[in-house]
Amino acid sequence: MKVETVEILNEFDSQQISKTLLNQYEIEEYRRSFLWHGFFLFFLGCIIPLFIPLYTNPRAGLAAHTIGLSLGTFLICVGLALPYIQLSKLLAKLTFWFLLLSSYVGLGSQVLGAAIGLTKTLLITAKGFPQGPLWIETSVEIAVKVITSFVFLACIIILFGLRRVKVEQR
Template identity: 35%
Template sequence: MENPAARKQQSDKLIFWGILLFFLGLVSGLFIPMMANPRIGVSTHLEGVMNGIFLCVLGLIWNKLNLAERWIYLGFWLALYGTFANFLAVLISAMTGAGKYMPIAGGKEGDPIIESIVSTLLITLTVSMFTVCIIVLAGLYKPQKSGDKNA
């Protein structure tokens, strides 16, 4: 761990953004009946709540990751992007009714511009979240240095 102060700040930010996303997920649940596709609206609510919890958990374990700072930095920003992009993609689909790439949630093909925005968000967030999981798993698997008190 090269910079413990920066790592602590990232940890605190992950928890803050996690609580904010959790709150946005709760608020979106209030508007489900007004959405163009209420079934995807339920998914919006769940994505906000679950991704918020995910960010909070990441924040709590962030100091345990044993990785180079560049990997920590990359994982931090990818986690924020992936979780918020997930919420935003599903929210856009629920509000517009577009959701060709979410057929299980009752998505129907919408305006091509909206569909391209949603599909871009879905594809990029998928890559981001897989990468975050690999980074975190690597950071948790790598043995701590022998002089580390957290070992």
């Protein structure tokens, strides 16, 4: 009687877990989205240097180019690793939006900083430039801090999804 109860509970637990984890179709959809946005960010990172002479701060424009390439590459890597990351539907959606928002807002903030010549957030690349409008400086600084938190949380979730899970052999 006790063995049957344990088997029924184990079966119930595995059914509950399989309902909350992503199915194959959802994994492929997230994977395709990560890959598409990764290649698009990489593409934007390749286009940004074409406008370096037009930026108020060309060094920040070059940094935006590097950010576009690295964020695009990171999203491509997450897309390729996605089948190995075991996440619930909620955590997968959070991770997707955390990474997507942080990538586009981060790249946009850097390009805005290059175009306007912001100095408060871009200390190293803006050495020698006058400070930009205070409200834009503050907005970009807040955006950069928020997106850094988003990337940090997404990385923790991904590491959680990559942990080894003991699977019972039947």
